[in-house]
Amino acid sequence: MGGITNMNEVINIDDNRYPERLKEIKDPPEKLYFKGEWDEDIFRNCLAVVGSRRISSYGKIITNNLVTQIAAAGVTIVSGFMFGVDAYSHRAAVEAGKRTIAVMPCGIDMIHPAYQKDLYEEILKNNGLIISELEGNHPPAAWTYPKRNRIVAGLSQATLVIEAAENSGTLITAKLTNENNRKLFAVPGPLTSKTSVGTAKLIKDGAEIVTSAEDILKFFNVNNFNKQKAGNASYKKLDNIEQRIFEQLNHEPLEVDSLARILNISVSELGKTLSLMEIKGILFKERGKYHVN
């Protein structure tokens, strides 16, 4: 335990290493406890990615897709380490081998939620930062979450909202972003989903709608290195059945059974083609449905 506590350091608001951008908000934290290597460069380009804890499979795919490209382009992903969109964002950044900042709702010596310990360690391994304004083993409480959110928004030039329900904590972060006069992005979602209500409202109220990673990268004025994705590259080489499958799934993600019925081919025939397309990286399976990559 001693080793871990020693790693924990603190930066006061009058320290010149304290991030300038965070000072600009209404009530910046007096002290920032952190774990990891404090490199001021990490704060240069920061995007807060926030969203629902109850992430849908659509949300997973979008988070993964956007964050991977944004992080790969060198933008630091800042989020709140909660399960759901937060965790998927951190994970996507880490998997791209990039730095990410997790702002904890609890004391710096705690991991909350504890079962995401592996993600916590991955973040540190990839030169990321764990930050909290609370010391020691301060437990998370209803009031610590909105306070955490103000740091997430305060550290970032812009905030990206992926999936938010009505009256959710995510909307607090969005509100704080607006109050700080920072840029707010929101991802549109299917109107049938409860977690699209919040994002739809944000877009109506003036948040910029995001349809690709480019929208955000343009704001940061950085290049997308990850633009060529496997799906489009091999698109031309598809045979007849593959082509029909691809078009159908491009229209709407489907389960094997529905796809077999629509295309009128047997599941064994379809199954083999789907496996091959999956190996080639054209398709992927998420929660029982096939999606186009």
Added chain:
Amino acid sequence: MLIKVPSATNSGLHTIKVEVEVDVAQKGLPTFGIVGLPSKAVDESKERVRTAIVNSGFKFPGNRIVVNLAPADVPKEGSFYDLPIALGILSSTNDIKLPENSLFFGELSLDGSLRHAKGALLLALFAKERGIDNIFIPQESANEAAVIEGVNVYPVESLKILLEHFSNEEGVIAACEYKEKDIKIFDNQAEFDMKEVIGQEQGKRAMEIAAAGGHNLFMLGSPGCGKTMLARALPGILPELTEEESLEVTKIYSASGYMPPGGSIIKIRPFRSPHHTTSRVGLIGGGSRPKAGDISLAHRGVLFLDEFNEFPRSVIESLRQPMEDGNLTISRSMEKVNFPAQFMLVASANPCPCGFLNHPKKACTCTERQIQEYRKRTSGPILDRIDLHVDLPVVDTNKLSQDFKVKEPLEDSQQVRQRITKARQKQKQRFEKDSIYTNAEMKNRHIKKYCPLSKEIKQLLNQASAAFHLSARAYYKMIKVAQTIADLDNSDEINSSHMAEALQYRAKA
């Protein structure tokens, strides 16, 4: 006068010869005692024997009677020593000569008739092995024993008739001829035909592959999507037991006492679906005198565990070793018993605690954490031993039944079963020189021997391993499944489309 009457006892599936020695002494006070570690049921035999002898119209001797069950150090259980004891007493008082080279077995009723006994088949097998010519067993159990050729099985109705048989030169009891009968031993045969299952095409295909190769199957799906219905349709597509398999299964049912009176050989594959409150002993087998559990009763058949995640962890974990070895040894202080347990596991579970994850209409109310905790309940090592994994989507039955009215009628169970039977025959030929019957039973050495892969397929499998992070065990599982798909396709070797289809049923990371 000392009389020795040969009999036998079953311990698990193993039969031991027991010599029943009866001495009716000319001196001493009238007593009746049994020695040789008799259980309560054996000891009570005294009252049954005495009353049965008297009620059959014979005189019970007023002498000192000592019965010894040899070997004396093996504990004796059951009521099957009634007949040999009674015969021993009667032959010493009435001067009846018992036939040579015979076995006697059976429980007496107070009126002198004989009751149905368990384990008759094992007894006949034992007689055949030891070169014993005749066995005398209760009439109701005789058909079951008569399956074994080369042994004269005499059906005994009552003590009185048996004695008449012995005193008459020509005999009055004819040896039993085996008659095949339909026996109702499993109450849960196919409740549905495959054509009644609408939608779930991939689920049905997975069932077919599993049944063809004896593979274990794991189904994941929301409540009401048809997991149980599919499993209940499974018995209808299972092929008939082969002769060797029949004998193995019948032995277990006979020894466990599940064979009904007038029993015959079991031809259909067992289908067991224990409830999730089943104890470990109930599932695996055990007890101080070990009995077969559901996994052994599902030997060569199906063990269906519905609501897999609701079974206690310790019960599920105990399936590991039998799933690997196809048999298990139950060791107790009194005895060690080995039961075969080569079953096909079909397990079904919900995707999350509320059950509605991925449901197109109902919202799932579980948090990510709850789902993770729930998934963790499913044992990793057990999942690793399951060859086929399939996700079952929720189907809108109203919409589907309209769709299907237009199309040609669906395949019924009989058609699917024919394909499966053919695939099984191919497997039987393949493993002629090995002691296995199905692709699922293949160990790595069998795979290397019987499933040569072309360069192209190896490459495909390696690409898949990289793309889907397959473990070494999963790699071999895929080959086994591909082999079954090839057998269903009546192909002599695995081609890349067989392998690609097999990959559909890999475990989800």
